[in-house]
Amino acid sequence: MDFRYHYTKEQEEFRKEVRAWLEANVPDKMRAPYGSFYDLPENVYKFWRGKHKELAKKGWLYPTYPKQYGGGGLTVEQDVIIAEEFDRARAVRNFVNGVVFPALLIWATEEQKQKFLVPFLKAEKTTFQAFTEPQSGSDLANIQSRAVRDGDDWLISGQKIFVSGQATPDYLFGPIMTDPEAPRHRNLGYFMIPYPSPGLELKRQNLLNGRDQNFVFMDNVRVPGDHLIGGDHQGWQVAGSSLEIEHGGRGSPLQRDDYMKNLVDYARATTHKGETLGSDPIKQQLVIEAYADSHISGLFNLRNYWLYQIRREMSYEGSQNSLYGREYRMRNANRARDIMGMYSLLDDKDPGAPTNGMQEAFQRSSLVGAHPGGAIEVQKVIVARRLGISRTRERAAATPSTAGISGG
Ligand SMILES: Cc1cc2nc3c(=O)[nH]c(=O)nc-3n(C[C@H](O)[C@H](O)[C@H](O)COP(=O)(O)OP(=O)(O)OC[C@H]3O[C@@H](n4cnc5c(N)ncnc54)[C@H](O)[C@@H]3O)c2cc1C
Secondary structure, three states: OOOOOOOOHHHHHHHHHHHHHHHHHOOHHHOOOOOOOOOOOHHHHHHHHHHHHHHHHHOOOOOOOOHHHOOOOOOHHHHHHHHHHHHHOOOOOOOOOOOHHHHHHHHOOHHHHHHHHHHHHOOOOOEEEOOOEOOEOOOHHHOOOEEEEEOOEEEEEEEEEEEEOOOOOOEEEEEEEOOOOOOOOOOEEEEEEEOOOOOEEEEEEEEOOEEEEEEEEEEEEEEOHHHEEOOOOOHHHHHHHHHHHHHHHOOOOOOOOHHHHHHHHHHHHOEEOOEEHHHOHHHHHHHHHHHHHHHHHHHHHHHHHHHHHOOOOOOOHHHHHHHHHHHHHHHHHHHHHHHHHHHHHOOOOOOOOHHHHHHHHHHHHHHHOOOOOOOHHHHHHHHHHHHOOOOOOOOOOOOOOOOOOOOO
């Protein structure tokens, strides 16, 4: 039996069209660098801001999102082809933090979808995710930033940290406390906060992987009433729709892992005392472990992508995917050090660095990647709750897939 998916002639033609467009439109110096996603040189950022508008018009930026909101309205097969070809060309996909989309698709009114979702999907505006606060990272429900009603508006004060994104956004989105008297999980609202606004300040935060995070300071920032998504006590539920996707619930059709492939190539091509590294029995074992780990992670991603597309309700699968992805990347970074020795720590400025310092970038990004969207231990807690081996039990929040919303 042949289990492979066979593309139709039309789909193969579509692939050729996407590939040809990328070849004609993406010069080598504009391709995504390894390591950090957002921390691009300014000219590269500007180039992609322009290209994203063109891509959105073609329907290729958000292929499966509804056409009436600026998405492509394309099929899942076209989505996979675009993802594979963009990945192959090292194209920079987008600058909008996409975890806002499920929240808007499910919880926003029609007017709010037109106001917020449409300009994001058309690449006219960007937004950063502002969830984490100094005291509420893993314990996200412990948000202390305060929103107080002032006529039809809200006045927001407080602080957020680790807010990722290139340049500056048009909006920050996230939960803010609306009612200090209400119980946990019932005391938040989910806001779209316009940037710039008087009283709102973003300050760059420099992490191991580059300068693409921000501290956010809010001092009586005036936010119009229609910038609240969902009810003023529903912020936790709205945030849940974002988190379900951030925790890996939409998966990915991509099976590529450049760092792992680079490690295999390195072991194959590098010689020591006349023998390839791969013929050393210890290094050989390490390379094969890296290879297997990477493939397992790819399969979790593919399974979740499939479950999402067929609208199957998930429980632990999202966080299982996220957990495995983070842990295996750290394991592979350790293996890279054991296989390559000090060469794995030479960065792209060092002429002796193999593959322009790609593995050095991986050393940093694999460590930093253990935290975004909930740390490793938090993913384990979520899996435990959903498997029913915890004091508390929980079900997955609604996603566009399970809410029956077309596209997304
Ligand atoms: C590169 C990067 C990008 C990010 N981007 C964004 C962004 O765009 N927007 C945003 O809002 N946030 C962002 N974050 C923040 C991220 O979501 C938080 O770092 C994460 O939720 C953990 O919170 P914390 O850093 O406060 O760690 P803490 O919550 O202080 O945790 C510290 C350590 O203690 C462990 N721990 C905590 N509680 C428990 C427990 N109950 N049981 C067992 N172990 C526990 C954690 O697992 C962790 O290892 C980003 C973070 C990074 C590093």
